[in-house]
Amino acid sequence: MKIKIIFFPIIFVLFLLSCSGPYNPFSDSAGKEVMPVDPKKIYVYSVFNNGTSTYYNVAKLEYFYNEDQIEIDTGDKLWVLNKYAYDSIGNILWYYDNIYYSINNFGFFSYGTSLFTEYPIKFLDFPLYVGKKWEGHSGNYYFFSSYDTLVASVEGREDVNGYDGCWKVKVKFFEREFYYGYVYEFIRWYKEGIGMVKDSEYIYDVYGTYTPVGVVINLDTIIER
Amino acid sequence: MKNFILIIIILLSLNIFSSSEDGYLDDLEKASLQLDSLSFFYLKSYDEIIKIDEPIVNDENLFTYYSKGYKFGALFYVGASYFEKGNYEKAKKYLNQAKQYEDDKNFLISHYYYYLGNLEESDKNYYQALDYYKKSKKYFYQFDDQNSKISFVLFYIGQIYLYNVNNYDSAIVYFEKILEFDKNMLSKTSQKDPRKDFEYLAYDYSRLGESYYYNKSYEKAKKNLFSAMQIGEKFPQEYSFNAFNYYLIGRVYYDQYNYDSSIVYFKKSLDNYKSLDSKKNVINLYDWLGLTYEQKYDYKQAEENYYQAYINAKEFYGEYDKKTINLKNKYEEVSGYSSGSYSYQDYSSGSGFRIKDEGFFVNLDYMRSVGRNYFGGGIGILEDGGGVYIGYYFSPAKEGETFGKYLPVVMLSGFNSFSLEFSCDLISLFDFSNNVNKSMSKPRCFGFGFSFGLLKFLNVKTQYFWSGGGGYSPKGVSINCGFRFFM
Numbered sequence: 035m036k037i038k039i040i041f042f043p044i045i046f047v048l049f050l051l052s053c054s055g056p057y058n059p060f061s062d063s064a065g066k067e068v069m070p071v072d073p074k075k076i077y078v079y080s081v082f083n084n085g086t087s088t089y090y091n092v093a094k095l096e097y098f099y100n101e102d103q104i105e106i107d108t109g110d111k112l113w114v115l116n117k118y119a120y121d122s123i124g125n126i127l128w129y130y131d132n133i134y135y136s137i138n139n140f141g142f143f144s145y146g147t148s149l150f151t152e153y154p155i156k157f158l159d160f161p162l163y164v165g166k167k168w169e170g171h172s173g174n175y176y177f178f179s180s181y182d183t184l185v186a187s188v189e190g191r192e193d194v195n196g197y198d199g200c201w202k203v204k205v206k207f208f209e210r211e212f213y214y215g216y217v218y219e220f221i222r223w224y225k226e227g228i229g230m231v232k233d234s235e236y237i238y239d240v241y242g243t244y245t246p247v248g249v250v251i252n253l254d255t256i257i258e259r
Numbered sequence: 260m261k262n263f264i265l266i267i268i269i270l271l272s273l274n275i276f277s278s279s280e281d282g283y284l285d286d287l288e289k290a291s292l293q294l295d296s297l298s299f300f301y302l303k304s305y306d307e308i309i310k311i312d313e314p315i316v317n318d319e320n321l322f323t324y325y326s327k328g329y330k331f332g333a334l335f336y337v338g339a340s341y342f343e344k345g346n347y348e349k350a351k352k353y354l355n356q357a358k359q360y361e362d363d364k365n366f367l368i369s370h371y372y373y374y375l376g377n378l379e380e381s382d383k384n385y386y387q388a389l390d391y392y393k394k395s396k397k398y399f400y401q402f403d404d405q406n407s408k409i410s411f412v413l414f415y416i417g418q419i420y421l422y423n424v425n426n427y428d429s430a431i432v433y434f435e436k437i438l439e440f441d442k443n444m445l446s447k448t449s450q451k452d453p454r455k456d457f458e459y460l461a462y463d464y465s466r467l468g469e470s471y472y473y474n475k476s477y478e479k480a481k482k483n484l485f486s487a488m489q490i491g492e493k494f495p496q497e498y499s500f501n502a503f504n505y506y507l508i509g510r511v512y513y514d515q516y517n518y519d520s521s522i523v524y525f526k527k528s529l530d531n532y533k534s535l536d537s538k539k540n541v542i543n544l545y546d547w548l549g550l551t552y553e554q555k556y557d558y559k560q561a562e563e564n565y566y567q568a569y570i571n572a573k574e575f576y577g578e579y580d581k582k583t584i585n586l587k588n589k590y591e592e593v594s595g596y597s598s599g600s601y602s603y604q605d606y607s608s609g610s611g612f613r614i615k616d617e618g619f620f621v622n623l624d625y626m627r628s629v630g631r632n633y634f635g636g637g638i639g640i641l642e643d644g645g646g647v648y649i650g651y652y653f654s655p656a657k658e659g660e661t662f663g664k665y666l667p668v669v670m671l672s673g674f675n676s677f678s679l680e681f682s683c684d685l686i687s688l689f690d691f692s693n694n695v696n697k698s699m700s701k702p703r704c705f706g707f708g709f710s711f712g713l714l715k716f717l718n719v720k721t722q723y724f725w726s727g728g729g730g731y732s733p734k735g736v737s738i739n740c741g742f743r744f745f746m
Contacts (some may be wrong), residue, residue, distance in 0.1 A: 065631075110696060140699045161631065170698050215316045 065162040068224040069142045071113050073101040078255045085247035093122040106149050112136050162188050181207035194232045196251050197225040215239040305340035312337045331360035335367050339374050369398035385423040392416045413437040427474040434467035461490040465504050484508045502531030518555045538575040542568050565590035645672045647665050682706035
């Protein structure tokens, strides 16, 4: 009898281990470490364009953050991301120096280019674990274009660009009010201590009428500023 | 015999030569009557005393002419005789009447207070009884410090301290005194009489041992109880004494967590009570045996003993008596453990407490929640199957910047070795700050868990945390090991 009693919790732990996601307290999980913000570093991505006009002729992207954060009226402190697009011979094709992000215990949020965004895009919802899902709405405005709804999930862990066990996170944007069937889908891979190592963005329609277009960027190098 | 002659001389001096009143009876006649009473009293011929003295003390005309000493004596003898015959009302009446003739030079006063003490004790006026017994003791020492009744007086005082006033230190003092007195008294007898040893010393040792037991001086308790046992075992037919003494030894071992020895003595006690056919005590002993086997995790034996306690109680108290129901519950509970349908812990809802008990506890926890490790604990109270505690947990974030915090107030309710817990995070509940990021909903953190006792001081708990928001607020399932201690 005593043996049975002692083994019960062991069996229970084994049962938990066999579960996934939130039902397994010992499952792999990750938090802010998947998106470290280091203004001293420049992330260089190679670009594969698949029919988009924005990335036409873009060969590489450079991402880096400003050293100073901006405190907005609500009290949030935002990081400012600079995004530079180069062609194959090093000419700047276009750039942004006002993409705002915040990161806290709850997630990684994109404010786009507006400091007054009430409903930032929740690209990551911490902690991450395989099977996690979340969703979001943009309130009275759009996240971007006409997309006002997102659903996201942690798809799994994969080896990408030489980084093992990257977190594969899919974020899909829909039009909630005027549903034409278009979906803007981000699939991003994150590695703890590194950040985003790959990004795949595609637009497609759920009816399959149009050919999907998109862009894939892969982390090439990280250089010191 | 020497004492007896001395008493007669004192009595004669009091009642013949100190008397100055003229009366219906002459002094010699009065003296002879009182001598008769004294003789009858020592011969325990209480009916004779009542027959002779009661008409006199109730005849006002006659009684008026008697001396103070005679009046006191006559009333005392009648009152004491009624007491010995079990008529406490009449005993009280005559002994109270005697009070007005009380004279501290009259040797009967020590006996007089002895009976008054007895009457007050029977009326449960323990402090008054103690007062009378102590007066009796004083006068006994004054008139005859070798009187064997001193032993009784001291014994009664000791018993009141032990059983009624719960002053174990004083009980120990008195029983030590009695033991010394009785040993001294018995040593003066020319012939060793084992029966006298039993009648005096065995009870002295036993009560002294019992006093030490309640005083938690277990080794001294055992020493005295074993002395009592050695004398008692020479008289195996003294079932009642031996049974109770064995029971006490069993209790001492039980409190010392020596369950094997405890069982040996409980069984001996049980056998003696069975010989007496003392159902009430048989039930009690089966109950104790059940409990002791339970402590040993020997559920099969525990089940058997609880069952015996239950069926005996059913027969003795009736099926629906509270005691019977309680024993039935114990039997069924242990029956479940022994058949393997429950996992078992005597102290449920963590450690150190039966969930049905009242008490305080502290709880130290390590929690593994998805995304974070939490360390913390709680402190709370348990009462009558339920309880509440407040905890504090923190999580050193992997990023090293922030600590996750969780301040649950937990309500729990338990049965058997399991308890169910519902918790609510106070930090998130009372977070009234404006949410600056509307994509980041406020976490409202609640938890539901159940725990069961794995070992006496170890409990394992599983919890499901639900958080309306996100971030590092506990969310998901965690398991929890808790250590709880008696307070």
